Amino acid sequence: MYGTVTQPKRYKQSAGLLLFRREAGGGAGGVEVLLGHMGGPLWAGRDAGGWAIPKGEYGPEETPRDAARREFTEELGLPPPEGEYLPLGEVRLSSGKLVTVWAVEGDLDPALMVPGTFTMEWPPHSGTEHEFPELDRVAWFSPAMARNKLMVAQIPFLERLLTLLAD
Known part of the structure; x- marks a missing residue:
């Protein structure tokens, strides 16, 4: 008896950069990270x-x-900083998507952001398409504030960065 061959499910993959900056004196306590607020309604x-x-x-x-x-670059409209890219590993989301992130030290003025956009039907089932920013703003946060702001699934990347900087 022959069975059907099924292909393994291919999950989506995503990658990102966690930009950080240090205050004078260095160490994990004097770090801020740049996060973006999700755009759209x-x-x-x-x-x-x-x-x-x-x-x-x-x-x-x-x-x-x-x-x-x-x-x-697409989400912020600014080039990524040059420098050492610190691998923060991967996180598998509940959707199955695999997210890989690097940290890089740099500084940028959030006011210079020119966000990329996406289009979606809004309101739902209206037949009307609208364009929205992928990120509607970016800001610098201390690690404590970032833990409260970040999507829960991305908090491990922040924790890994802080561990790397403390070593």
Whole structure:
């Protein structure tokens, strides 16, 4: 008896950059991270859990690190900083998506952000398409504030960065 061959399910992959800066004196206590508030009407009234590391999906033709750099530029409208890219590993989301993040030290003025956009039907079932920013704003946060702002699934990346900087 012959069975059917099923292909393994291919989950989406996403990659991003967690930008950090240090205050004079260094150490993990003097660190701030740059997070972006999710754009669009579904996130408009949400603060806690509505912020994310700039990231996005990529396919097999692109390396995760190249995708992270591209997505940083697409979402913020600014080039990613040069410097040492510190791997923060991967997190598998409940959806199955695999997210890979690097940290890089740098500084930027949030006012210079020119966000990328996406289009979606809004209100739902209206037949009307609207364009929204992928991130509607970015801001610097202390680690304590970032824990409250970040989407829960991305908190491990913050914790890994702080561990790396403390070592």
